[in-house]
Amino acid sequence: MKKSDNFFDKVYQVARLIPYGRVTSYGAIAKYLGAAKSARMVGWAMNSSSNQKEEVPAHRVVNKKGLLTGKHHFDGTNLMQQLLENEGIVVIDNQIQDLETVFWNPMEELNSNFKF
């Protein structure tokens, strides 16, 4: 039995809800799921995201500073950066520029519009 799938599944759902040209942080997702201190689990979920049937835009999930800490796990070395730049997000040296502008907060965007 896997009851933890629920938590992971939520992470994937939120990640897929990230709109085009926007990014969010592990902590934001974790907090939205009620596990602010379990941001690591969000990252771990992203690690397993490649194992999911539905692809998860993990490239839109970065750490709080806007650093592409997880780009190492993508096929290419700069694939993650390329994907973000393709969406209009400026990325320099693995760091997202104008993070506040492109940052997508699930707490606000999904406040009452979407509930699990």
Add this chain to the structure above:
DNA sequence: GTGGTGACTGACC
């Protein structure tokens, strides 16, 4: 069951 590891964060210096 136990212990090491991890795509993090917040608090502190």
Add this chain to the structure above:
DNA sequence: TGGTCAGCCACCA
């Protein structure tokens, strides 16, 4: 956004 420390929980051997 320099550095360290602790917390959190799922996965794997």
